[in-house]
Amino acid sequence: MTPRVVGRFAPSPTGPLHAGSLVAALASWLDVRAAGGQWLVRIEDADAPRCPPGMGDVVLAQLAACSLRPDEAPCWQSRRGDAYAQALAALVAKGVAYPCACTRRDIEGALAARGVALARDAERVYPGTCRAGLGGRNARAWRLRVPAGTLYWQDRRLGAQQQDVATAVGDFVLRRADGLWAYQLAVVVDDAAQGVTDVVRGEDLADNTARQIVLQQALGLPTPRYWHGPLVLAADGHKLSKQNGAAALDLRDPAAAVREALAVLGLQTARAQAPPAELLQQAAAEWGHRWPLPAAAHNPALLQVSLQDSPKENP
Numbered sequence: 001m002t003p004r005v006v007g008r009f010a011p012s013p014t015g016p017l018h019a020g021s022l023v024a025a026l027a028s029w030l031d032v033r034a035a036g037g038q039w040l041v042r043i044e045d046a047d048a049p050r051c052p053p054g055m056g057d058v059v060l061a062q063l064a065a066c067s068l069r070p071d072e073a074p075c076w077q078s079r080r081g082d083a084y085a086q087a088l089a090a091l092v093a094k095g096v097a098y099p100c101a102c103t104r105r106d107i108e109g110a111l112a113a114r115g116v117a118l119a120r121d122a123e124r125v126y127p128g129t130c131r132a133g134l135g136g137r138n139a140r141a142w143r144l145r146v147p148a149g150t151l152y153w154q155d156r157r158l159g160a161q162q163q164d165v166a167t168a169v170g171d172f173v174l175r176r177a178d179g180l181w182a183y184q185l186a187v188v189v190d191d192a193a194q195g196v197t198d199v200v201r202g203e204d205l206a207d208n209t210a211r212q213i214v215l216q217q218a219l220g221l222p223t224p225r226y227w228h229g230p231l232v233l234a235a236d237g238h239k240l241s242k243q244n245g246a247a248a249l250d251l252r253d254p255a256a257a258v259r260e261a262l263a264v265l266g267l268q269t270a271r272a273q274a275p276p277a278e279l280l281q282q283a284a285a286e287w288g289h290r291w292p293l294p295a296a297a298h299n300p301a302l303l304q305v306s307l308q309d310s311p312k313e314n315p
Helices: 019-034 055-065 081-094 104-113 183-193 203-219 254-264 276-290
Strands: 006-009 038-043 097-100 141-144 150-155 159-163 173-175 198-202 225-229 306-308
Touching (some): 019 038, 038 055, 081 141, 254 276
Parallel strands (some): 006 038, 198 225
Antiparallel strands (some): 097 141
16 A cells, blocks of 8 residues: 655744745645645644743634645644653663753853854754763753764755754753753654654754754654745845744735745746635645655655764864
């Protein structure tokens, strides 16, 4: 039997959907529908303090107004704590997760002592301070012991990708100092639990992919295929986001909102005049011709990835 294609849209309900959110949701829906698969919605509300009560339902209502309805009841991360705890326990048992006592100031101090210049928005690469133990300090967070080497994978839209996670990120957080579950752990556990075969999301999340693949491998979980799509930009050229005050999606005319999202995705269906449900069906057919799933879609082994030792510097 041909493995079923399963995709998902996973919004964080820190606010209502905006135009960029709709583009991501629509791309995921089109990718699944073009393959005759199953489309799921996961409300990523694990960071409860940032999610206003009832906002998840607002997001679901916005999707429904655009005729984007999941094939199963939505999954809520806030109800999945036990699954994340089991995954962390498995990583600890394997010896690839460890407690960390470092604060942000500790990390920045350790990097500064090594002569590492810290730009304001630059990644704070964890220097491995607690890898050998806490030194009598109290644990604050839990981190993954990242293997050395460069990870290679193929993005369906961006092409060949690679990252040395140990060098670019370092041992990343699995459970935060405030007790909340880190995004990377939650998304990997949930994608596997929901049987997700294809992750379609915005290009701003492409940098997370290598960390998620490393974590999938550590947990013995399958790696989905990835497609990272174009972003909607604000007037200042930055990504449209809730953090920079993006306006809530205007759904007074849902069909117009869908057409605008289709235009961002470069689909000719954006010119059609039809109700949202009809626009979606036309666009799914166009998507299937433009972004067909690779032959691996018919193979239980999904994305092929490799981890190779980083080349040693010349002495």
